[in-house]
Amino acid sequence: MSGMGQFLRRMRRSYLKRLFKNAGYSKNTPLVHYLEGIRAEPLYEEMPLHYDLFDRNEFLCRSLSLYDLPNDLKVPPDELFIIGSGPSIRKQAVDKLANKNTILLNGAVTLIKDAGLHPLCVLVVDELFCRKRLDLLASVPDETNMVLTFPAIKEIAFERPDIIRKNRIFLLHEKNMDFHGKLGIDAYNLSQFDKPTHGVFRAGTVMSAGIQLAAFMKVPNVYLLGLDIGNAETEPRFYENGKDKIRTGLLKDYDELILPFMKLAAAWYNRHEYRIFNCSPVTKLPYSVIPYHDFDAIG
Template sequence: MRVGNLAELRNSCSGDLFIIASGPSAGGFPLQRYSHLPMIAVNGSIRLFTDAGVTPYFYLCDDSSFVRNRLSLLMEAVESAQHLALSPRVIKNLIERVPNALDGRSIFRFQRVNRLAGEQAAFSDRRFAWRARRDRDLECQFSLFQQKPNRIGFSRNLEKGYFSNRTVPYAGVQLAYHLGFTRVFMVGLDLSSSAGRFYEQGKDAVPSRLDSDYEDYILPCFRLMSERVTGSKFQVFNLSSGSRLPETIVPKIDFNELDQLLACS
Protein backbone atom coordinates (compact mmCIF):
# COMPACT_ATOMS: atom_id res chain seq x y z
CA MET A 1 0.00 0.00 0.00
CA ARG A 2 1.39 3.37 -1.05
CA VAL A 3 0.12 6.52 0.65
CA GLY A 4 0.66 9.58 -1.53
CA ASN A 5 1.37 13.18 -0.62
CA LEU A 6 -1.28 15.69 -1.65
CA ALA A 7 1.52 18.00 -2.76
CA GLU A 8 1.60 15.84 -5.90
CA LEU A 9 -1.85 17.12 -6.91
CA ARG A 10 -1.61 20.78 -5.91
CA ASN A 11 -3.15 23.07 -8.58
CA SER A 12 -3.74 20.08 -10.85
CA CYS A 13 -7.42 20.98 -11.36
CA SER A 14 -9.53 23.97 -12.34
CA GLY A 15 -13.14 25.07 -12.69
CA ASP A 16 -16.15 23.80 -10.77
CA LEU A 17 -16.46 21.19 -8.02
CA PHE A 18 -19.29 19.82 -5.90
CA ILE A 19 -18.78 18.82 -2.26
CA ILE A 20 -21.51 16.46 -1.10
CA ALA A 21 -22.10 16.53 2.67
CA SER A 22 -24.51 14.36 4.67
CA GLY A 23 -27.26 16.77 5.73
CA PRO A 24 -30.83 15.70 4.86
CA SER A 25 -31.07 18.15 1.96
CA ALA A 26 -28.44 16.06 0.12
CA GLY A 27 -31.03 13.31 -0.25
CA GLY A 28 -32.89 15.46 -2.78
CA PHE A 29 -29.85 16.41 -4.84
CA PRO A 30 -30.02 15.11 -8.46
CA LEU A 31 -26.50 13.70 -8.45
CA GLN A 32 -26.62 12.12 -11.89
CA ARG A 33 -27.69 15.41 -13.45
CA TYR A 34 -24.36 16.98 -12.47
CA SER A 35 -22.18 13.88 -12.53
CA HIS A 36 -20.16 15.22 -15.48
CA LEU A 37 -18.49 17.58 -13.01
CA PRO A 38 -15.93 16.47 -10.37
CA MET A 39 -17.28 15.80 -6.89
CA ILE A 40 -15.96 15.16 -3.39
CA ALA A 41 -17.87 12.76 -1.13
CA VAL A 42 -17.38 13.00 2.63
CA ASN A 43 -18.13 10.37 5.26
CA GLY A 44 -21.57 8.83 4.70
CA SER A 45 -22.49 10.91 1.66
CA ILE A 46 -20.82 8.15 -0.37
CA ARG A 47 -24.19 6.36 -0.15
CA LEU A 48 -25.66 8.93 -2.54
CA PHE A 49 -22.93 8.07 -5.05
CA THR A 50 -23.28 4.30 -4.82
CA ASP A 51 -27.07 4.53 -5.15
CA ALA A 52 -26.66 6.69 -8.26
CA GLY A 53 -23.78 4.70 -9.73
CA VAL A 54 -21.53 7.80 -9.77
CA THR A 55 -17.80 7.78 -9.03
CA PRO A 56 -16.57 10.65 -6.82
CA TYR A 57 -13.28 12.27 -7.78
CA PHE A 58 -12.24 12.24 -4.11
CA TYR A 59 -13.59 10.62 -0.97
CA LEU A 60 -12.64 12.35 2.26
CA CYS A 61 -12.78 10.94 5.80
CA ASP A 62 -10.86 12.23 8.83
CA ASP A 63 -12.98 10.70 11.62
CA SER A 64 -11.63 7.44 13.03
CA SER A 65 -14.96 6.75 14.75
CA PHE A 66 -16.50 6.45 11.29
CA VAL A 67 -14.43 3.28 10.79
CA ARG A 68 -16.03 1.77 13.91
CA ASN A 69 -19.57 3.00 13.35
CA ARG A 70 -19.94 2.93 9.58
CA LEU A 71 -17.39 0.46 8.22
CA SER A 72 -19.67 -0.71 5.40
CA LEU A 73 -20.06 2.86 4.13
CA LEU A 74 -16.32 3.43 4.27
CA MET A 75 -15.78 0.27 2.24
CA GLU A 76 -18.24 1.55 -0.38
CA ALA A 77 -15.99 4.59 -0.74
CA VAL A 78 -12.81 2.51 -0.90
CA GLU A 79 -14.29 0.44 -3.70
CA SER A 80 -15.75 3.28 -5.76
CA ALA A 81 -13.86 6.58 -5.32
CA GLN A 82 -11.14 7.59 -7.77
CA HIS A 83 -8.96 8.95 -4.93
CA LEU A 84 -9.12 8.62 -1.14
CA ALA A 85 -7.98 11.32 1.31
CA LEU A 86 -7.84 9.68 4.72
CA SER A 87 -6.44 10.77 8.07
CA PRO A 88 -3.66 8.63 9.60
CA ARG A 89 -6.04 7.28 12.24
CA VAL A 90 -8.64 6.32 9.64
CA ILE A 91 -5.97 4.46 7.65
CA LYS A 92 -4.66 2.71 10.78
CA ASN A 93 -8.09 1.70 12.09
CA LEU A 94 -9.30 0.53 8.69
CA ILE A 95 -6.25 -1.66 8.10
CA GLU A 96 -6.66 -3.20 11.56
CA ARG A 97 -10.19 -4.28 10.64
CA VAL A 98 -9.74 -5.06 6.94
CA PRO A 99 -6.00 -5.65 6.35
CA ASN A 100 -6.11 -5.55 2.53
CA ALA A 101 -8.78 -2.87 2.21
CA LEU A 102 -6.52 -0.24 0.63
CA ASP A 103 -4.42 -2.45 -1.62
CA GLY A 104 -4.25 -1.05 -5.13
CA ARG A 105 -6.16 2.10 -4.23
CA SER A 106 -5.12 5.75 -4.78
CA ILE A 107 -4.67 6.98 -1.20
CA PHE A 108 -3.50 10.34 0.09
CA ARG A 109 -2.67 11.17 3.70
CA PHE A 110 -5.02 13.85 5.02
CA GLN A 111 -3.28 15.44 7.99
CA ARG A 112 -4.37 18.28 10.27
CA VAL A 113 -2.14 21.34 10.56
CA ASN A 114 0.48 21.43 13.30
CA ARG A 115 0.94 17.66 13.44
CA LEU A 116 4.08 15.56 13.43
CA ALA A 117 3.95 11.98 12.17
CA GLY A 118 0.70 10.63 13.52
CA GLU A 119 -1.43 12.95 15.65
CA GLN A 120 1.10 14.54 18.02
CA ALA A 121 1.10 18.36 17.98
CA ALA A 122 4.31 20.02 16.80
CA PHE A 123 3.65 23.25 18.74
CA SER A 124 1.07 24.57 21.18
CA ASP A 125 -2.02 26.00 19.47
CA ARG A 126 -0.94 29.57 20.35
CA ARG A 127 2.62 29.14 19.10
CA PHE A 128 1.43 27.54 15.88
CA ALA A 129 -1.14 30.30 15.29
CA TRP A 130 1.58 32.93 15.82
CA ARG A 131 3.84 31.22 13.28
CA ALA A 132 0.95 30.81 10.81
CA ARG A 133 0.44 34.59 10.74
CA ARG A 134 3.62 34.83 8.65
CA ASP A 135 2.68 31.99 6.26
CA ARG A 136 0.86 32.99 3.06
CA ASP A 137 -0.54 29.48 2.68
CA LEU A 138 -2.38 29.68 6.00
CA GLU A 139 -5.05 31.93 7.44
CA CYS A 140 -5.41 31.70 11.20
CA GLN A 141 -6.81 33.63 14.14
CA PHE A 142 -4.62 34.33 17.13
CA SER A 143 -5.27 34.96 20.81
CA LEU A 144 -3.00 35.04 23.84
CA PHE A 145 -5.96 34.76 26.20
CA GLN A 146 -8.26 32.11 24.68
CA GLN A 147 -7.31 28.75 23.18
CA LYS A 148 -10.23 28.26 20.76
CA PRO A 149 -9.44 31.17 18.39
CA ASN A 150 -6.04 29.64 17.69
CA ARG A 151 -7.75 26.64 16.12
CA ILE A 152 -9.73 28.72 13.64
CA GLY A 153 -8.14 28.85 10.20
CA PHE A 154 -7.97 27.88 6.55
CA SER A 155 -5.15 26.16 4.65
CA ARG A 156 -4.45 26.84 1.00
CA ASN A 157 -1.73 24.20 0.88
CA LEU A 158 -2.53 20.78 2.30
CA GLU A 159 1.12 19.78 2.33
CA LYS A 160 1.02 21.91 5.51
CA GLY A 161 -2.19 20.28 6.72
CA TYR A 162 -5.81 21.40 7.06
CA PHE A 163 -7.87 23.10 9.78
CA SER A 164 -10.53 20.79 11.17
CA ASN A 165 -13.33 23.15 12.31
CA ARG A 166 -15.12 19.98 13.54
CA THR A 167 -17.02 19.39 10.29
CA VAL A 168 -15.53 17.51 7.35
CA PRO A 169 -17.12 19.56 4.51
CA TYR A 170 -14.94 22.50 5.60
CA ALA A 171 -11.89 20.29 5.19
CA GLY A 172 -13.27 19.48 1.74
CA VAL A 173 -13.26 23.18 0.81
CA GLN A 174 -9.58 23.38 1.73
CA LEU A 175 -8.92 20.31 -0.41
CA ALA A 176 -10.78 21.98 -3.29
CA TYR A 177 -8.61 25.09 -2.99
CA HIS A 178 -5.43 23.00 -2.82
CA LEU A 179 -6.38 21.07 -5.95
CA GLY A 180 -6.94 24.30 -7.88
CA PHE A 181 -10.72 24.45 -8.24
CA THR A 182 -12.06 27.98 -8.40
CA ARG A 183 -15.75 27.49 -7.69
CA VAL A 184 -17.23 25.13 -5.10
CA PHE A 185 -20.88 24.14 -4.68
CA MET A 186 -21.79 22.70 -1.28
CA VAL A 187 -24.61 20.13 -1.08
CA GLY A 188 -26.15 18.90 2.18
CA LEU A 189 -24.46 21.57 4.30
CA ASP A 190 -27.41 21.81 6.71
CA LEU A 191 -25.28 21.84 9.91
CA SER A 192 -28.00 20.72 12.33
CA SER A 193 -27.70 17.84 14.78
CA SER A 194 -31.47 17.56 15.12
CA ALA A 195 -31.93 17.31 11.34
CA GLY A 196 -29.60 14.32 11.23
CA ARG A 197 -28.05 12.74 8.15
CA PHE A 198 -29.86 11.72 4.98
CA TYR A 199 -28.59 8.10 5.12
CA GLU A 200 -29.60 7.20 8.70
CA GLN A 201 -32.72 7.47 10.84
CA GLY A 202 -34.04 6.71 14.30
CA LYS A 203 -32.13 4.40 16.61
CA ASP A 204 -29.56 3.64 13.90
CA ALA A 205 -28.38 7.27 13.83
CA VAL A 206 -24.95 8.04 15.28
CA PRO A 207 -25.01 11.11 17.60
CA SER A 208 -23.71 14.33 16.05
CA ARG A 209 -21.73 17.15 17.70
CA LEU A 210 -22.69 19.77 15.14
CA ASP A 211 -24.81 21.79 17.58
CA SER A 212 -22.16 21.84 20.32
CA ASP A 213 -19.36 22.78 17.90
CA TYR A 214 -21.25 25.26 15.72
CA GLU A 215 -20.68 28.52 17.61
CA ASP A 216 -17.12 27.78 18.76
CA TYR A 217 -15.58 26.27 15.63
CA ILE A 218 -17.83 25.78 12.60
CA LEU A 219 -19.26 29.29 12.23
CA PRO A 220 -15.96 31.11 13.02
CA CYS A 221 -14.05 29.03 10.46
CA PHE A 222 -16.55 29.65 7.68
CA ARG A 223 -16.58 33.35 8.62
CA LEU A 224 -12.78 33.50 8.39
CA MET A 225 -12.95 31.77 5.00
CA SER A 226 -15.51 34.33 3.81
CA GLU A 227 -13.43 37.28 4.98
CA ARG A 228 -9.93 36.15 3.98
CA VAL A 229 -10.19 33.46 1.30
CA THR A 230 -13.24 33.65 -0.94
CA GLY A 231 -13.56 36.35 -3.57
CA SER A 232 -13.41 36.70 -7.32
CA LYS A 233 -10.74 33.99 -7.69
CA PHE A 234 -12.27 31.41 -5.33
CA GLN A 235 -16.00 31.18 -4.71
CA VAL A 236 -18.11 28.91 -2.49
CA PHE A 237 -21.89 28.51 -2.76
CA ASN A 238 -24.40 26.68 -0.56
CA LEU A 239 -27.23 24.69 -2.18
CA SER A 240 -28.97 24.03 1.15
CA SER A 241 -31.73 26.62 1.49
CA GLY A 242 -32.34 25.61 5.11
CA SER A 243 -28.69 25.64 6.11
CA ARG A 244 -27.83 27.05 9.49
CA LEU A 245 -24.90 28.90 7.93
CA PRO A 246 -25.86 32.51 7.08
CA GLU A 247 -25.90 33.33 3.38
CA THR A 248 -23.86 36.45 4.17
CA ILE A 249 -21.00 34.05 4.87
CA VAL A 250 -21.63 31.43 2.17
CA PRO A 251 -24.17 32.58 -0.45
CA LYS A 252 -27.18 30.32 -0.88
CA ILE A 253 -28.38 29.49 -4.38
CA ASP A 254 -31.14 27.28 -5.82
CA PHE A 255 -30.92 24.90 -8.77
CA ASN A 256 -32.00 27.53 -11.29
CA GLU A 257 -29.20 29.83 -10.17
CA LEU A 258 -26.79 26.89 -10.19
CA ASP A 259 -27.67 26.07 -13.78
CA GLN A 260 -27.22 29.71 -14.78
CA LEU A 261 -23.77 29.84 -13.18
CA LEU A 262 -22.73 26.60 -14.84
CA ALA A 263 -24.00 27.78 -18.22
CA CYS A 264 -21.85 30.89 -17.98
CA SER A 265 -18.66 29.02 -17.08
Protein backbone atom coordinates in the same frame (compact mmCIF):
# COMPACT_ATOMS: atom_id res chain seq x y z
CA MET B 1 -6.01 -13.40 11.42
CA SER B 2 -8.34 -15.79 13.26
CA GLY B 3 -11.50 -14.55 14.93
CA MET B 4 -10.04 -15.14 18.38
CA GLY B 5 -6.79 -13.40 17.43
CA GLN B 6 -8.69 -10.36 16.17
CA PHE B 7 -10.82 -10.34 19.34
CA LEU B 8 -7.75 -10.39 21.58
CA ARG B 9 -6.10 -7.67 19.52
CA ARG B 10 -9.21 -5.52 19.82
CA MET B 11 -9.36 -6.00 23.59
CA ARG B 12 -5.66 -5.14 23.91
CA ARG B 13 -6.17 -2.01 21.83
CA SER B 14 -9.14 -0.90 23.92
CA TYR B 15 -7.12 -1.35 27.11
CA LEU B 16 -4.17 0.62 25.69
CA LYS B 17 -6.41 3.47 24.56
CA ARG B 18 -7.91 3.84 28.04
CA LEU B 19 -4.46 3.55 29.66
CA PHE B 20 -2.88 6.27 27.53
CA LYS B 21 -5.93 8.53 27.78
CA ASN B 22 -5.84 8.33 31.58
CA ALA B 23 -2.10 9.07 31.47
CA GLY B 24 -2.75 12.22 29.46
CA TYR B 25 -1.26 11.07 26.14
CA SER B 26 -2.73 12.23 22.82
CA LYS B 27 -4.16 9.51 20.57
CA ASN B 28 -1.74 10.79 17.90
CA THR B 29 1.38 10.14 20.00
CA PRO B 30 3.89 8.02 18.03
CA LEU B 31 4.18 5.62 20.98
CA VAL B 32 0.44 4.90 20.77
CA HIS B 33 0.71 4.19 17.04
CA TYR B 34 3.68 1.90 17.64
CA LEU B 35 1.95 -0.17 20.33
CA GLU B 36 -1.25 -0.46 18.28
CA GLY B 37 0.84 -1.81 15.42
CA ILE B 38 -0.51 0.26 12.52
CA ARG B 39 2.04 2.88 11.53
CA ALA B 40 3.16 5.16 8.71
CA GLU B 41 6.82 5.61 7.79
CA PRO B 42 7.74 8.79 5.85
CA LEU B 43 9.94 8.46 2.78
CA TYR B 44 11.09 12.08 2.66
CA GLU B 45 11.45 14.91 5.13
CA GLU B 46 9.62 17.59 3.16
CA MET B 47 5.87 18.01 2.83
CA PRO B 48 3.78 16.59 1.31
CA LEU B 49 4.95 13.17 2.33
CA HIS B 50 4.58 9.84 0.69
CA TYR B 51 4.19 7.15 3.32
CA ASP B 52 4.65 3.43 3.43
CA LEU B 53 1.69 2.16 5.44
CA PHE B 54 2.00 -0.97 7.56
CA ASP B 55 -0.18 -3.14 9.76
CA ARG B 56 2.55 -4.28 12.15
CA ASN B 57 5.12 -5.77 9.74
CA GLU B 58 2.69 -6.29 6.87
CA PHE B 59 2.97 -3.75 4.07
CA LEU B 60 -0.38 -2.20 3.12
CA CYS B 61 0.40 0.40 0.46
CA ARG B 62 2.39 3.50 -0.37
CA SER B 63 0.33 6.68 -0.05
CA LEU B 64 0.14 9.22 -2.85
CA SER B 65 0.99 12.92 -2.75
CA LEU B 66 -1.79 15.48 -2.52
CA TYR B 67 -0.04 17.24 -5.39
CA ASP B 68 -1.14 14.37 -7.62
CA LEU B 69 -4.84 14.76 -6.79
CA PRO B 70 -5.59 17.73 -9.11
CA ASN B 71 -4.40 15.61 -12.03
CA ASP B 72 -7.65 13.66 -11.70
CA LEU B 73 -9.92 16.71 -12.05
CA LYS B 74 -12.41 16.27 -14.86
CA VAL B 75 -12.60 18.80 -17.70
CA PRO B 76 -13.61 21.55 -17.21
CA PRO B 77 -11.75 21.78 -13.87
CA ASP B 78 -13.28 25.10 -12.79
CA GLU B 79 -16.13 23.66 -10.66
CA LEU B 80 -16.04 21.43 -7.61
CA PHE B 81 -18.97 20.12 -5.56
CA ILE B 82 -18.25 19.10 -1.95
CA ILE B 83 -21.05 16.88 -0.70
CA GLY B 84 -21.72 16.41 2.99
CA SER B 85 -24.35 14.37 4.80
CA GLY B 86 -27.10 16.84 5.68
CA PRO B 87 -30.72 15.64 5.30
CA SER B 88 -31.32 18.25 2.58
CA ILE B 89 -29.41 16.02 0.13
CA ARG B 90 -32.48 13.77 -0.04
CA LYS B 91 -34.37 16.50 -1.91
CA GLN B 92 -31.61 17.46 -4.35
CA ALA B 93 -31.03 15.86 -7.74
CA VAL B 94 -27.37 15.08 -7.13
CA ASP B 95 -27.37 12.52 -9.95
CA LYS B 96 -26.77 15.40 -12.36
CA LEU B 97 -23.26 15.62 -10.87
CA ALA B 98 -22.29 12.19 -12.25
CA ASN B 99 -19.76 13.71 -14.66
CA LYS B 100 -18.79 16.66 -12.44
CA ASN B 101 -15.89 17.03 -10.02
CA THR B 102 -17.09 15.99 -6.58
CA ILE B 103 -15.59 15.35 -3.16
CA LEU B 104 -17.72 12.97 -1.11
CA LEU B 105 -17.53 13.38 2.66
CA ASN B 106 -18.06 10.40 4.97
CA GLY B 107 -21.40 8.71 4.25
CA ALA B 108 -21.87 10.62 1.01
CA VAL B 109 -19.95 7.68 -0.49
CA THR B 110 -23.38 6.07 -0.85
CA LEU B 111 -23.97 8.45 -3.78
CA ILE B 112 -21.44 6.50 -5.85
CA LYS B 113 -23.99 3.70 -6.08
CA ASP B 114 -27.25 5.53 -5.46
CA ALA B 115 -26.67 8.54 -7.75
CA GLY B 116 -24.01 7.22 -10.12
CA LEU B 117 -21.35 9.71 -9.02
CA HIS B 118 -17.70 9.31 -10.01
CA PRO B 119 -15.95 11.39 -7.34
CA LEU B 120 -12.59 13.07 -7.52
CA CYS B 121 -12.11 11.60 -4.06
CA VAL B 122 -13.71 10.37 -0.88
CA LEU B 123 -12.61 12.39 2.16
CA VAL B 124 -12.77 11.09 5.74
CA VAL B 125 -11.08 12.63 8.78
CA ASP B 126 -13.12 11.13 11.64
CA GLU B 127 -12.13 7.74 13.03
CA LEU B 128 -15.57 7.36 14.66
CA PHE B 129 -17.20 7.29 11.24
CA CYS B 130 -14.70 4.65 10.09
CA ARG B 131 -15.47 2.55 13.16
CA LYS B 132 -19.25 2.81 12.95
CA ARG B 133 -19.81 2.78 9.16
CA LEU B 134 -16.97 0.75 7.76
CA ASP B 135 -19.54 -1.02 5.60
CA LEU B 136 -20.01 2.16 3.57
CA LEU B 137 -16.29 2.57 2.95
CA ALA B 138 -16.04 -1.08 1.95
CA SER B 139 -18.57 -0.45 -0.82
CA VAL B 140 -16.47 2.04 -2.80
CA PRO B 141 -15.17 0.79 -6.15
CA ASP B 142 -11.55 -0.34 -6.33
CA GLU B 143 -8.98 2.35 -7.16
CA THR B 144 -11.08 5.14 -5.65
CA ASN B 145 -9.08 8.16 -4.47
CA MET B 146 -9.43 8.19 -0.68
CA VAL B 147 -8.09 11.19 1.25
CA LEU B 148 -7.74 10.07 4.86
CA THR B 149 -6.21 11.30 8.09
CA PHE B 150 -3.96 8.86 9.91
CA PRO B 151 -6.53 8.18 12.67
CA ALA B 152 -9.02 7.27 9.91
CA ILE B 153 -6.45 5.03 8.20
CA LYS B 154 -5.78 3.26 11.50
CA GLU B 155 -9.46 2.51 12.10
CA ILE B 156 -9.93 1.17 8.58
CA ALA B 157 -6.73 -0.87 8.56
CA PHE B 158 -7.48 -2.41 11.94
CA GLU B 159 -10.63 -4.15 10.70
CA ARG B 160 -10.46 -4.04 6.89
CA PRO B 161 -6.91 -3.59 5.58
CA ASP B 162 -8.15 -4.66 2.15
CA ILE B 163 -9.88 -1.26 1.81
CA ILE B 164 -6.49 0.42 2.15
CA ARG B 165 -4.82 -1.96 -0.27
CA LYS B 166 -7.34 -1.74 -3.10
CA ASN B 167 -7.74 2.05 -3.22
CA ARG B 168 -5.53 5.06 -3.93
CA ILE B 169 -4.71 6.48 -0.50
CA PHE B 170 -3.75 10.12 0.12
CA LEU B 171 -2.64 10.94 3.66
CA LEU B 172 -4.06 14.22 4.93
CA HIS B 173 -2.37 15.82 7.93
CA GLU B 174 -4.30 17.83 10.51
CA LYS B 175 -2.79 20.71 12.46
CA ASN B 176 -2.29 20.04 16.16
CA MET B 177 -4.84 22.70 16.99
CA ASP B 178 -8.48 23.54 16.40
CA PHE B 179 -9.38 26.66 14.47
CA HIS B 180 -11.57 28.66 16.85
CA GLY B 181 -12.76 32.23 17.08
CA LYS B 182 -9.80 33.34 19.20
CA LEU B 183 -7.38 32.74 16.31
CA GLY B 184 -9.03 35.33 14.10
CA ILE B 185 -8.66 36.09 10.41
CA ASP B 186 -5.04 37.19 10.21
CA ALA B 187 -2.34 37.03 7.56
CA TYR B 188 -0.83 33.82 8.92
CA ASN B 189 -4.08 31.86 9.01
CA LEU B 190 -4.96 33.07 5.52
CA SER B 191 -1.53 32.02 4.27
CA GLN B 192 -2.00 28.53 5.74
CA PHE B 193 -5.52 28.04 4.43
CA ASP B 194 -4.57 26.59 1.03
CA LYS B 195 -1.66 24.50 2.33
CA PRO B 196 -3.11 21.16 3.44
CA THR B 197 0.34 19.69 2.90
CA HIS B 198 1.23 21.63 6.07
CA GLY B 199 -1.87 20.23 7.79
CA VAL B 200 -5.50 21.34 7.61
CA PHE B 201 -7.23 23.31 10.33
CA ARG B 202 -9.54 21.18 12.48
CA ALA B 203 -12.86 22.99 12.68
CA GLY B 204 -15.56 20.64 13.94
CA THR B 205 -16.69 19.37 10.54
CA VAL B 206 -15.15 17.34 7.72
CA MET B 207 -16.53 20.00 5.36
CA SER B 208 -13.74 22.31 6.56
CA ALA B 209 -11.11 19.87 5.31
CA GLY B 210 -12.89 19.62 1.95
CA ILE B 211 -12.94 23.40 1.57
CA GLN B 212 -9.21 23.65 2.31
CA LEU B 213 -8.51 20.85 -0.17
CA ALA B 214 -10.47 22.75 -2.84
CA ALA B 215 -8.45 25.90 -2.10
CA PHE B 216 -5.23 23.88 -2.44
CA MET B 217 -6.33 22.70 -5.90
CA LYS B 218 -7.18 26.30 -6.90
CA VAL B 219 -10.67 25.45 -8.17
CA PRO B 220 -12.35 28.84 -8.77
CA ASN B 221 -15.98 27.80 -8.17
CA VAL B 222 -16.83 25.63 -5.17
CA TYR B 223 -20.33 24.49 -4.19
CA LEU B 224 -21.15 23.00 -0.76
CA LEU B 225 -24.04 20.54 -0.46
CA GLY B 226 -25.49 18.98 2.67
CA LEU B 227 -24.12 21.71 4.96
CA ASP B 228 -27.32 21.88 7.02
CA ILE B 229 -25.90 21.83 10.60
CA GLY B 230 -29.06 23.04 12.35
CA ASN B 231 -30.96 19.77 11.96
CA ALA B 232 -28.02 17.55 12.92
CA GLU B 233 -29.45 16.41 16.25
CA THR B 234 -33.11 16.13 15.22
CA GLU B 235 -32.84 14.37 11.85
CA PRO B 236 -30.68 11.51 10.62
CA ARG B 237 -28.09 12.14 7.90
CA PHE B 238 -29.45 11.60 4.40
CA TYR B 239 -28.04 8.05 4.24
CA GLU B 240 -29.17 7.08 7.77
CA ASN B 241 -32.41 6.09 9.36
CA GLY B 242 -33.43 6.52 12.98
CA LYS B 243 -31.83 3.23 14.02
CA ASP B 244 -28.29 3.68 12.66
CA LYS B 245 -27.78 7.37 13.42
CA ILE B 246 -24.28 8.20 14.69
CA ARG B 247 -23.89 10.93 17.30
CA THR B 248 -22.79 14.37 16.09
CA GLY B 249 -20.99 17.34 17.62
CA LEU B 250 -21.92 19.89 14.94
CA LEU B 251 -24.16 22.05 17.12
CA LYS B 252 -21.74 21.86 20.06
CA ASP B 253 -18.86 23.02 17.84
CA TYR B 254 -20.79 25.53 15.76
CA ASP B 255 -20.09 28.79 17.62
CA GLU B 256 -16.48 28.12 18.62
CA LEU B 257 -15.19 26.23 15.58
CA ILE B 258 -17.46 25.95 12.54
CA LEU B 259 -18.66 29.55 12.24
CA PRO B 260 -15.19 31.13 12.78
CA PHE B 261 -13.70 28.74 10.23
CA MET B 262 -16.36 29.53 7.62
CA LYS B 263 -15.64 33.23 8.07
CA LEU B 264 -11.96 32.51 7.44
CA ALA B 265 -12.90 30.48 4.34
CA ALA B 266 -15.04 33.32 3.00
CA ALA B 267 -12.18 35.78 3.55
CA TRP B 268 -9.71 33.53 1.72
CA TYR B 269 -12.00 32.98 -1.27
CA ASN B 270 -12.82 36.68 -1.52
CA ARG B 271 -9.16 37.65 -1.33
CA HIS B 272 -8.28 35.30 -4.19
CA GLU B 273 -11.37 36.24 -6.25
CA TYR B 274 -12.65 32.68 -6.15
CA ARG B 275 -16.27 31.86 -5.45
CA ILE B 276 -17.74 29.55 -2.81
CA PHE B 277 -21.45 28.86 -2.36
CA ASN B 278 -23.67 27.03 0.10
CA CYS B 279 -26.31 25.01 -1.75
CA SER B 280 -28.13 23.85 1.40
CA PRO B 281 -31.58 25.48 1.57
CA VAL B 282 -31.94 24.84 5.33
CA THR B 283 -28.54 25.73 6.72
CA LYS B 284 -27.72 27.19 10.13
CA LEU B 285 -24.73 28.98 8.58
CA PRO B 286 -25.75 32.56 7.60
CA TYR B 287 -25.76 33.22 3.87
CA SER B 288 -23.98 36.46 4.70
CA VAL B 289 -20.92 34.29 5.44
CA ILE B 290 -21.13 31.76 2.58
CA PRO B 291 -23.70 32.96 -0.01
CA TYR B 292 -26.56 30.72 -1.13
CA HIS B 293 -26.77 29.22 -4.59
CA ASP B 294 -29.87 27.39 -5.80
CA PHE B 295 -28.70 23.90 -6.70
CA ASP B 296 -31.64 23.47 -9.08
CA ALA B 297 -30.24 26.32 -11.19
CA ILE B 298 -26.97 24.47 -11.81
CA GLY B 299 -26.92 22.82 -15.23
